[in-house]
Amino acid sequence: xxxxxxxxxxxxxxxVNRIIRLTQEPANFEAIYDLDELLQKNNxxxxxxxxxxxxxxxxxxxxxRYLAPVPDLDVLMNYPHDSLGxxxxxxxxxxxxxxxxxxxxxxxxxxSYIVVRQSxxxxxxxxxxxxxxxxxxxxxxxxxQLAQFRSPLALTLLATGIMHNFANPRALEDYMQQIFRGWKxxxxxxxxxxxxxxxxxxxxxxQWRSGLGIELVxxxxxxxxxx
Numbered sequence: 001x002x003x004x005x006x007x008x009x010x011x012x013x014x015x016v017n018r019i020i021r022l023t024q025e026p027a028n029f030e031a032i033y034d035l036d037e038l039l040q041k042n043n044x045x046x047x048x049x050x051x052x053x054x055x056x057x058x059x060x061x062x063x064x065r066y067l068a069p070v071p072d073l074d075v076l077m078n079y080p081h082d083s084l085g086x087x088x089x090x091x092x093x094x095x096x097x098x099x100x101x102x103x104x105x106x107x108x109x110x111x112s113y114i115v116v117r118q119s120x121x122x123x124x125x126x127x128x129x130x131x132x133x134x135x136x137x138x139x140x141x142x143x144x145q146l147a148q149f150r151s152p153l154a155l156t157l158l159a160t161g162i163m164h165n166f167a168n169p170r171a172l173e174d175y176m177q178q179i180f181r182g183w184k185x186x187x188x189x190x191x192x193x194x195x196x197x198x199x200x201x202x203x204x205x206x207q208w209r210s211g212l213g214i215e216l217v218x219x220x221x222x223x224x225x226x227x
Contacts, residue, residue, distance in 0.1 A: 044152035047150055057194035084201055125144070138157075145182075190212045
């Protein structure tokens with residue numbers, strides 16, 4: 001178990017600043033990365049790590065320190081159209097996302113490994129779970145990750161995301177629908193952190209979802225969305 005020192009006053013003030021900024025700009029990536037680094041020094045991170053270690057499949061990949069190279073989107077676009085690789089590349093290209101968008105960090109322990117691996121697979125999780133990349137979809141995915149990882153960052157981002165539009169009843173209802181959906185999906189699904197997605201890009205997306213116990217359900221009409 002890691003030993004944590006009390007955060008300094010400067011670090012506490014920096015965390016508060018980043019939280020306030022995220023209530024105003026939920027997609028401020030620099031604020032998210034800064035907050036993530038600050039939360040790694042908090043004992044809440046150890047709760048997350050202990051929970052992940054309690055799952056044998058996740059404990060194995062953590063011990064292995066499995067990471068994958070940045071994928072070549074041009075190569076993935078040549079995969080079958082029903083494959084994870086094609087769906088992932090299409091998702092990034094449609095949203096004009098960089099596959100290496102995240103802040104680069106060194107892996108020194110379990111916490112830093114999980115942070116890097118979560119960053120590396122964030123958009124794969126979007127594709128697998130079907131959550132969009134707007135704020136509503138991001139909150140749904142964060143609820144999924146809270147259920148699966150007990151992530152303190154996910155908890156913080158859920159709170160700041162809700163606060164961003166708290167005065168808008170329609171938006172708030174949508175957010176809560178997605179959060180509820182993500183939480184339930186995350187509890188039911190097999191651990192996404194244990195998957196080596198990059199070794200099976202050609203595997204059909206519907207097979208990935210089926211094997212992981214993920215069903216895409218429209219929260220407004222209860223109808224199953226075709227995978």
